[in-house]
Structure formats: structure tokens, C-alpha cells
Amino acid sequence: MSQDTTNGAGQTRRVVLKISGECFCLPNERGISMESVSLLASQVAAVARKGIQIAVVMGGGNILRGGQFKAVNTGIQESTAHYMGMLATVINGLALQDAIELVGQPTRLMSAFSMDVVAETYIRRRAVRHLEKGRIILLAGGTGSPFVTTDTAAAQRALELSADVLLKATKVDGVYSDDPERNPQAVFYPEIPYEDVLKQNLRIMDKESIAKCAEHKMPIMIFNFRSKGNLERAIMGERVGTLIS
Numbered sequence: 065m066s067q068d069t070t071n072g073a074g075q076t077r078r079v080v081l082k083i084s085g086e087c088f089c090l091p092n093e094r095g096i097s098m099e100s101v102s103l104l105a106s107q108v109a110a111v112a113r114k115g116i117q118i119a120v121v122m123g124g125g126n127i128l129r130g131g132q133f134k135a136v137n138t139g140i141q142e143s144t145a146h147y148m149g150m151l152a153t154v155i156n157g158l159a160l161q162d163a164i165e166l167v168g169q170p171t172r173l174m175s176a177f178s179m180d181v182v183a184e185t186y187i188r189r190r191a192v193r194h195l196e197k198g199r200i201i202l203l204a205g206g207t208g209s210p211f212v213t214t215d216t217a218a219a220q221r222a223l224e225l226s227a228d229v230l231l232k233a234t235k236v237d238g239v240y241s242d243d244p245e246r247n248p249q250a251v252f253y254p255e256i257p258y259e260d261v262l263k264q265n266l267r268i269m270d271k272e273s274i275a276k277c278a279e280h281k282m283p284i285m286i287f288n289f290r291s292k293g294n295l296e297r298a299i300m301g302e303r304v305g306t307l308i309s
């Protein structure tokens with residue numbers, strides 16, 4: 065039986081997928097591992113082949129996070145460090161673009177700031193058109209402004225592209241009451257309201273992005289991308305990881 069690729073309103077399902085930088089490298093390493101990128105690419109392409117519209121927002125933490133870089137480098141302005149972080153997301157986007165096209169799915173890399181030689185500048189209506197034509201769009205450069213993270217960019221894009229859900233691919237299984245690596249008593253939440261994530265200060269996404277999604281009732285699903293098939297299940301509306309709504 066073929067899977068239903070429509071949302072509740074009978075339209076083609078559209079998702080924004082936030083992929084953290086840590087998914088672009090090997091566990092406990094930095095930089096880019098094409099092995100990891102290929103794993104992402106094959107999962108994203110498999111879902112696009114079913115007719116789901118996918119916009120990917122790449123993180124850059126595998127290369128550089130502005131706040132952390134500034135903290136150990138006094139000779140740089142904090143804004144500059146954040147722009148460096150935004151550029152890191154473009155590097156990840158280029159790698160992911162080639163990996164997805166290698167497995168046969170068309171893509172467009174779009175950047176929040178102009179980088180004409182390697183990416184189209186993000187224009188919402190053009191992004192929608194690409195999605196309607198079945199192209200996977202790779203949204204680099206975060207919001208284009210310093211002092212926020214790509215989680216905020218993902219929430220922003222999910223809202224303006226009228227996505228059905230914001231999916232966040234991470235290296236953990238979902239939301240826990242505490243860091244499960246440090247606290248074996250940490251409780252796993254299969255679902256949790258936005259308000260509780262904010263109240264309990266659960267650091268799964270930045271607060272601004274959760275608050276934005278709460279305000280506009282955009283559901284968020286947090287899941288472990290390394291478990292095979294999870295991405296597909298999450299996109300097809302199955303419960304994997306944690307649903308924040």
C-alpha cells in the first residue's frame with residue numbers, strides 16, 4: 065500500500081528539517097565526513113522521492129559556533145564570529161547538495177545572504193516554487209543575522225514556508241528531563257508541551273525558536289537521525305523521538 069503524502073488539508077506534506085552540524089561529522093569529531101553527509105543525503109532523498117516537499121536548514125556547529133569561537137578568541141568581534149558560523153552552514157550545504165544530487169534528487173542551495181557564485185539568495189516565493197517542483201531546498205546562512213542560531217532560522221522558515229512540521233535531527237533520541245549521557249535517571253518524554261520545555265529550561269533547541277513555534281502552533285519533532293529509517297518515519301507522521309506541541 066502506498067503511503068499517504070498529504071497533510072490533513074489534502075495538500076502535499078511539506079516539512080522543514082533542521083540538521084545540526086554534529087550530523088555532518090563522525091561522532092565526537094569536527095569538520096565534515098562525507099560518510100555522514102551521504103547517510104543524511106540518502107535519507108532525505110528517499111523521502112523526497114515519495115513526493116514530500118523538503119526544506120533543509122543546516123547548522124554549522126561541526127565547523128564553528130560564533131559564541132564559542134568568540135569565547136576563546138579575544139581578537140575577534142562577536143558579530144564577526146557569528147558571521148563565520150553562518151558561513152559554516154554554507155559549507156555544509158555545499159557538501160549536502162552534492163551528496164543528494166549523487167543519489168539522483170534535484171536540489172537548490174539558497175543562502176540568507178547573497179553568495180551568487182555558489183547559492184541562490186533566499187526569496188520565499190522562489191523557495192516555494194522549488195518545493196512545488198519537487199526540488200529539495202537547502203537553506204544556508206541561518207537567518208542572515210548574528211547573535212541567533214540556526215534553530216531560530218529553522219523556526220522562521222517553517223513558519224514562512226507554511227510547513228506541516230519542524231523536524232530537528234540530532235544525535236539524541238528526543239527530549240529528556242536531563243542530559244541522559246550524564247544522568248542515567250533522566251526521563252524520556254515521548255511528547256511534551258512547548259510551555260514545559262521552556263519552563264523546565266530543557267536545552268534541546270534555543271528558547272526563541274521554541275517560543276516562535278509555540279506562538280504559531282508549529283509542531284516540532286526531535287529525533288535521532290542516526291537510527292536508520294527514523295527520518296522517513298518522522299516525515300511520514302509516525303511518532304519517533306519527541307513531539308513538542
Ligand code: UDP
Pocket residue numbers: 083084085086122123124125126128129130131145146147148149150151152205206207208209210211212213214215216217
Ligand atoms: N548563526 C548566526 N545567525 C543565524 C544562524 C547561525 O549568527 O541566523 C551563527 C551562530 O554563531 C551559530 C553558528 O552560526 O553558532 C552555527 O549555527 P548553529 O550553532 O545553529 O549550528 P548547530 O548547532 O545547529 O550545528
